Every structure is written in structure tokens, then in C-alpha cells.
Amino acid sequence: MPPPEKIVGIVGKTNVGKSTLFSALTMVPVKIADHPFTTIEPNIGVTYLRKKCVHVELGLPSCSPRSGYCVRGYRFIPVKLIDVAGLIPGASQGRGLGNKFMDDLRQADALIHVVDASGSTDLEGNRSKPGTHDPVEEAELIAREINEWFKSVILRIWNSKIARIITTVQNPVDTIFQNLSGLSIKRKHVVEAINLANLENKHPKTWNQSDVEEFAVKLREVSKPIIIAANKIDYPEAVDNVKKLVKTFGEENVVPVSALAELILRKANQAGIIEYIPGDGEFKLKVPKESLAKDQVKALELIEKNVFRVFKTTGIQELLKKTIYNKLKLITVYPVEDENKYTDHHGNILPDAYLVERGTTARELAYMVHTELGDSFLYAVDAKRKKRIGESHILEDDDVIKIVATKSR
Numbered sequence: 001m002p003p004p005e006k007i008v009g010i011v012g013k014t015n016v017g018k019s020t021l022f023s024a025l026t027m028v029p030v031k032i033a034d035h036p037f038t039t040i041e042p043n044i045g046v047t048y049l050r051k052k053c054v055h056v057e058l059g060l061p062s063c064s065p066r067s068g069y070c071v072r073g074y075r076f077i078p079v080k081l082i083d084v085a086g087l088i089p090g091a092s093q094g095r096g097l098g099n100k101f102m103d104d105l106r107q108a109d110a111l112i113h114v115v116d117a118s119g120s121t122d123l124e125g126n127r128s129k130p131g132t133h134d135p136v137e138e139a140e141l142i143a144r145e146i147n148e149w150f151k152s153v154i155l156r157i158w159n160s161k162i163a164r165i166i167t168t169v170q171n172p173v174d175t176i177f178q179n180l181s182g183l184s185i186k187r188k189h190v191v192e193a194i195n196l197a198n199l200e201n202k203h204p205k206t207w208n209q210s211d212v213e214e215f216a217v218k219l220r221e222v223s224k225p226i227i228i229a230a231n232k233i234d235y236p237e238a239v240d241n242v243k244k245l246v247k248t249f250g251e252e253n254v255v256p257v258s259a260l261a262e263l264i265l266r267k268a269n270q271a272g273i274i275e276y277i278p279g280d281g282e283f284k285l286k287v288p289k290e291s292l293a294k295d296q297v298k299a300l301e302l303i304e305k306n307v308f309r310v311f312k313t314t315g316i317q318e319l320l321k322k323t324i325y326n327k328l329k330l331i332t333v334y335p336v337e338d339e340n341k342y343t344d345h346h347g348n349i350l351p352d353a354y355l356v357e358r359g360t361t362a363r364e365l366a367y368m369v370h371t372e373l374g375d376s377f378l379y380a381v382d383a384k385r386k387k388r389i390g391e392s393h394i395l396e397d398d399d400v401i402k403i404v405a406t407k408s409r
């Protein structure tokens with residue numbers, strides 16, 4: 001039983017390339033069009049985080065993933081993605097499609113906020129010339145709408161449930177946490193949000209509306225961190241805008257991307273026209289150039305010139321990596337049953353790559369593999385170092401771990 005999958009939501013202004021990004025990441029064909037509000041119902045799919053596979057470090061020729069896949073020493077680990085309808089400023093007051101559809105993102109662990117870095121769409125998502133709109137303004141206005149949505153979700157639950165019971169309970173943090181189930185919120189998020197909102201000395205039963213709102217905003221920050229995907233970097237106008245976005249929001253919060261370039265490359269790879277592994281900064285033509293249509297050649301040349309030469313890659317894997325490693329602070333661990341062969345009992349080599357939180361202990365990992373393994377945990381073996389480790393040993397990235405328990409699976 002692998003750990004609960006990580007869910008990443010894709011949000012942003014309408015017509016900025018959310019569905020293009022989703023499709024590029026999942027290869028699920030979805031509606032993409034150059035006008036506002038193309039997406040209405042959410043698109044759900046699986047993408048893969050690229051990472052050097054530990055089989056390489058262990059000197060093994062290959063591995064046999066149960067989920068995801070491994071190519072040329074790179075392991076691709078599954079992450080769930082949800083693409084929703086677009087926002088416009090004022091959505092929280094019902095403008096555009098409103099913001100109720102965002103409730104589809106309640107379970108998200110992180111949000112990718114797609115911004116049109118080329119400045120080629122106005123605040124309502126209508127097309128204009130690149131460089132005519134300010135992506136910083138867009139990012140700020142839409143971020144406000146995202147916070148308004150989360151505030152309304154928390155207020156709804158607070159007023160309908162929490163406010164009534166909080167007056168009598170022993171431990172208010174537990175009550176708040178339990179009543180926010182389904183929002184992918186951990187108990188520690190509740191504690192952190194209370195501290196960040198400076199409410200640690202004020203009993204929740206005395207919180208007024210603005211206290212609850214402040215708590216909600218901080219809770220969003222800690223439980224659903226946002227990363228900005230500065231999209232459409234294939235337009236030269238995006239170069240300066242990316243710098244402005246980085247200056248305003250910080251390098252750790254902005255990743256320049258071209259969703260369209262990634263989609264074109266992946267499709268061309270699938271069609272056998274080029275060889276391209278997601279995350280590469282180049283592609284190899286597999287057919288004679290003369291056999292391609294003019295448009296295809298032009299598109300590939302543009303990607304080479306405006307994306308690879310200026311930004312090195314399409315940015316899509318960096319976006320995923322920053323979301324998983326920097327925002328969610330996850331590491332990869334490989335549970336195995338045979339610490340010498342690195343296999344499960346069927347002989348599959350490194351069958352699982354779990355994305356777990358930094359700070360996860362050996363025993364916590366045992367619980368993720370199987371409740372019984374956690375309950376009857378004896379010790380674990382660090383298979384790489386051939387070392388016995390105890391239950392509270394904190395795991396490191398790329399650890400290969402065998403759990404020893406009285407009750408095996």
C-alpha cells in the first residue's frame with residue numbers, strides 16, 4: 001500500500017495555458033482553445049516527476065517499477081494533477097465562473113499558479129499582442145482570488161460546525177483539525193497557521209470573523225503552498241516579464257515554463273518524429289527534416305531558439321521538482337523486502353519509490369507500507385549502507401529500506 005498520492009492543482013487566470021500545461025504533463029488530451037473559459041469540468045490525470053533512479057547508484061542494470069517507469073537511469077514517479085476552470089479578478093464576487101469550482105482542489109497538497117508571462121492576455125483572458133499586459137498585476141490579483149476562495153471554504157466549515165463545538169472542547173486544535181478533513185490539512189498545519197496568524201494566545205472560541213480569516217489565509221499558505229509557473233516563455237516578450245516576476249515573488253516561487261513547447265515536444269516524441277525525454281534541454285530529429293511539414297519545422301526551430309537557448313529547458317520538470325522538493329519538502333525512499341537484492345518477494349527490483357515528507361522515520365515508513373508492519377515493527381535495515389536502524393531513525397532522500405517486523409505482509 002503506497003503512501004497517499006500527492007495531488008497538485010493547476011490554477012490561474014482564464015486562457016493562460018493551464019490545460020496546455022496539464023496535457024503536457026499528463027499526455028491526456030483535453031480541450032485547449034484560445035478564448036476564456038474553455039475548461040469547465042476539472043481534468044484529472046497523472047504526471048511523473050523525473051529523478052535519477054537509485055538503481056544507477058547501486059550499480060544495477062535496471063529496475064522494475066510497479067507504478068511510474070524508469071528510462072535511461074531516470075525514474076519517473078507518479079503525482080496526481082487536477083486542472084480546473086479559470087479565474088478572473090472578482091471571481092470571489094461571482095464574476096466569470098465564480099470560484100466555487102475551485103472546491104475541486106480541496107484535496108490538493110500544492111497549487112501551481114499559471115501566469116501569462118508573455119503578457120498576451122488581458123485580465124479577463126482575452127487575447128492581445130504579447131507584451132501588452134502586466135503579469136505581476138495578474139499574479140497578484142489572481143493570488144487574491146485564490147485566498148478568497150480558501151477563506152470562504154474555511155469560513156463555511158467554521159460557521160456551520162467548528163464555532164458551535166469549539167466552546168466546549170478540551171483541545172481546540174484537534175477539533176479544528178478533525179473538522180477540516182478532506183482538505184489535505186495536517187494537524188501541524190493547523191498549529192503553524194495559528195502561530196503565523198499570531199493567534200496562539202487567543203482561544204479559538206473567542207476568535208472573531210477577521211481572526212478566522214487571518215487563520216484561513218495562513219492555513220492556505222502552509223497546507224497548499226503556491227508556485228508560479230511563468231508560462232509562454234517561447235515569446236521573446238516573456239524574458240523581461242520573467243525577471244519582473246522573479247523580482248516581485250522571489251526566485252524560489254517562480255519557474256519560467258513553456259507548456260506549449262513541452263506539449264509539442266512530447267507529441268513529436270510520441271509520433272516518433274523526435275527523441276525527447278521530458279526534462280531534457282534538447283531533442284534529436286529521428287526523421288529527415290524534409291519529410292516534415294513547414295509548420296512542424298518552424299515550431300521545433302522556435303523551441304530551439306526561444307526556449308532551449310534562452311532558458312535551457314521547457315521548465316516543466318523544474319516546475320514539478322520545485323513543487324515537490326521545495327514547496328512540499330518531500331524525499332524519495334524505496335522500501336524493499338530483500339536488502340541484498342533490493343527486491344520485493346516477487347524479485348522485482350526497487351518496485352516502489354515513495355514520495356514522503358522530509359523528517360519521516362523508519363517506523364512511519366513501515367506504517368505507510370502496511371499498518372501491520374508499523375504495529376509490529378522491530379527494526380529496519382538501511383540497505384545501501386547495510387546498517388540496522390531504529391524506529392525513530394529519520395530517513396534520507398534515496399534511502400533503500402527493509403522493514404523487519406514480527407508480522408510480515
Ligand SMILES: Nc1nc2c(ncn2[C@@H]2O[C@H](COP(=O)(O)OP(=O)(O)OP(=O)(O)O)[C@@H](O)[C@H]2O)c(=O)[nH]1
Nearest residue numbers: 014015016017018019020033037038039086259260
Ligand atoms: N505561445 C504559447 N501559447 C500557449 C502556451 N500555453 C498555452 N498556450 C496557448 O494559450 C491558449 C489557451 O490555452 P489553454 O491551455 O486552453 O488555457 P487555460 O488556462 O486552460 O484556459 P481556460 O480553461 O479557458 O481557463 C491556447 O491557444 C494555447 O495554445 C505557451 O507556453 N506558449
Ligand SMILES: [Mg+2]
Nearest residue numbers: 018019038039
Ligand atoms: Mg483550461
